[in-house]
Amino acid sequence: xxxxxxGAFRAFAIxxxxxxxxxxxxxxxxxxxxxxxxxxxxxKLYVAWTRVQxxxxxxxxxxxILVRCFLDExxxxxxxxxxxxxxxxxxxxxxxxxxxxDLRSALTRLPRRQRxxxxxxxxxxxxxxxxxxxxxxxxxxxxxxxxxxLTTLRDLLGDPALLMEESS
Numbered sequence: 001x002x003x004x005x006x007g008a009f010r011a012f013a014i015x016x017x018x019x020x021x022x023x024x025x026x027x028x029x030x031x032x033x034x035x036x037x038x039x040x041x042x043x044k045l046y047v048a049w050t051r052v053q054x055x056x057x058x059x060x061x062x063x064x065i066l067v068r069c070f071l072d073e074x075x076x077x078x079x080x081x082x083x084x085x086x087x088x089x090x091x092x093x094x095x096x097x098x099x100x101x102d103l104r105s106a107l108t109r110l111p112r113r114q115r116x117x118x119x120x121x122x123x124x125x126x127x128x129x130x131x132x133x134x135x136x137x138x139x140x141x142x143x144x145x146x147x148x149x150l151t152t153l154r155d156l157l158g159d160p161a162l163l164m165e166e167s168s
Contacts, residue, residue: 005049038066118150
């Protein structure tokens with residue numbers, strides 16, 4: 001990679017890192033894992049930088065890498081484990097449900113593809129076609145995943161205004 005290409009990559013990475021980190025956080029719900037996702041994404045982008053840079057702005061490409069890194073990370077078996085010292089079921093039952101069901105916790109309950117679809121469609125404001133391209137699926141799949149995710153979120157959050165909005 002030439003010095004000019006490396007300088008362009010550094011400028012891009014510095015400028016886009018905060019937005020990538022926020023997007024990664026919305027995908028995984030953990031700032032530390034979000035940092036790991038962004039780092040993995042930027043490494044993959046660096047490897048392909050000379051090819052990507054010639055095709056225009058690499059924003060869509062880097063978002064696609066981020067989502068794919070997230071999906072790949074979730075497939076690894078060691079990520080499915082979450083060790084705890086003890087489980088206090090009584091304390092969890094005493095807390096009111098509305099304290100436990102905020103938007104972030106509701107998002108973590110969604111399947112990873114639905115969460116990725118919502119992130120791309122509503123947080124990053126991508127079209128159905130762009131989201132389908134980023135996820136490597138059809139536009140119909142994006143639409144159905146979006147509808148299922150929103151229905152699940154409405155059910156989890158139990159907000160009457162959201163439920164009324166759906167029926168009207």
